Amino acid sequence: MIEVEDLTKAYGSVKAVDDVSFTVNKGEILGFLGPNGAGKTTTMRILTGYLPATSGTARIAGFDVFRDSMEVRRRIGYLPENPPLYPDMTVETYLDFVARIKDLPAERRAARIDEALRKTNLEDKRSELIKRLSRGYKQRVGIAQALVHDPDVIILDEPTVGLDPKQIIEVRNLIKGLAGNHTIILSTHILPEVSMTCDRVVIINKGKIAAVDTPQNLTSQLKGGQRVRIEVEAPERRLREVLAQVPGANRVEIEPERKGARLAVTVEAAQGQDIRSEIAAKIVQNGWPLFELRGVSLSLEDIFLELTTDDATHAQPSS
């Protein structure tokens, strides 16, 4: 549905988007993950036809976004970072306006507006002036306008920013409900959002793609072997010696933060080895009080940090 090839956008010597390539299949939800300034918004603006690219191509539904811009625009719904609202219009009037400029035929307009209002839970706000709505409702109107003409592709730039937790869940469910019938790209710098809603993730940093994969693959790829976290009261040096003796243990990392005499330690094992029982046995053997023992998985956050920090030091596991 969406094909991006070697897309580059340069401002003078600075490349906001640097040789980016990816595809999105029909009905898929693709997450665009990256720190602020990574090039997410710029890429989206190129896809929607707002910005021209410096080089490379992008195609949506087979149409080139530059050469056949009008055809592309008919088929996309777009929510920029700040919802493009007219404060003096009512929600209904606004959606009607958007439906018109998106070239939705007159006979379908009323039904589509009702549908968009229903999907975003805005039915009882339909006659409300937009300037009177709270931020959360305004965001929903923004999403409604991206849906109103039933586009094949929906592009959402940070759709949950500024919403309270309840609203965030609602929006995420809404997005998940749209998949299949619509192809969706959403950008965010909120990591859990990606693992919860997206089929695949593109991690982008400083204009370049750092990784493209499913959230699960990314976590297992970088996971390496098992990681075990223990909290134990033991002398540091002796503990290191003992742990090094555990078969399969590769790396022992002791956290600098101490709770009294208690140490928090992460032990990394080689692939395929479960070292937990060994560690437990060794600790008990030495008579050290054991407060916690658990397996830790590398979360997307860790991967994100690993992929997007300059200094590619080993990622710290999240607890």
Place this chain on the structure above:
Amino acid sequence: MHGLYAIYRKEMGHYFVSPIAYIFIGLFLILTAFFFNVILSEVIKQSFQMEMQSMQFGQPSSFDVPAAVLRSFFGLLSTLILFFTPILTMSVYAEERKRGTMELLMTSPVSELEIVLGKFLASLSLFAIMLLPTATYLIFMVLRSEPMLPWRMLLAGYAGVLLLGGSLLALGSFVSSLTENQLIAAVITFAASLFIWVLDIARSSDTGASAVLRYLSVIRHYEDFTRGVIDTSSLIYYFSFITLFIFLTVRSVDSMRWRRA
């Protein structure tokens, strides 16, 4: 051209929810009504003087009061337009850019021409609505005149006002698309209009350049209209002027894609 109509509707809707439009129109009408009165009394006074003079010389007076009023009144209108049109156009593009709705329009299947024309026609419509009540004073005067002034003179005059106004609105539209600051847009539009006015003064001299200036003068064409003359060369002039600035505005809107970093 579906987008054009949608944008036109939206613009008109926005004009009339804001109290500023009503204040604006009200002020304009108060001024025109006041000046109409002044002009009428002055012209009548002048006509009596002329009559006295010609009676002294034993000649019949031929002072056409309604025509003189018409000319002066349309002259006044042109001056008022100079001040009012920059205010009409200053926010046309600035607001959209500030709200981010320009991005919505430019990622929707509407052409830049539709956007520009929709907005221009809306501002022209507002302008026409503003003018309409002033016609009542003139119509009243014409009906009362003996011999009755030909309607053609009234129609030609208003045609001139609309064309002159349209030209300045097109100019203001262009300037408004260049900047995000409404105040700067208004000031520059006013200055540009003033410059065109000033250029007009040069046309009375006899140099070769003055012939060119005479054609380019926005005022001269207007004055012809106020005399009841609808000249094709003037029509072409105004349509060219408006087309030029609409074209420039379209290019300017398109360039907004490149302007943001």
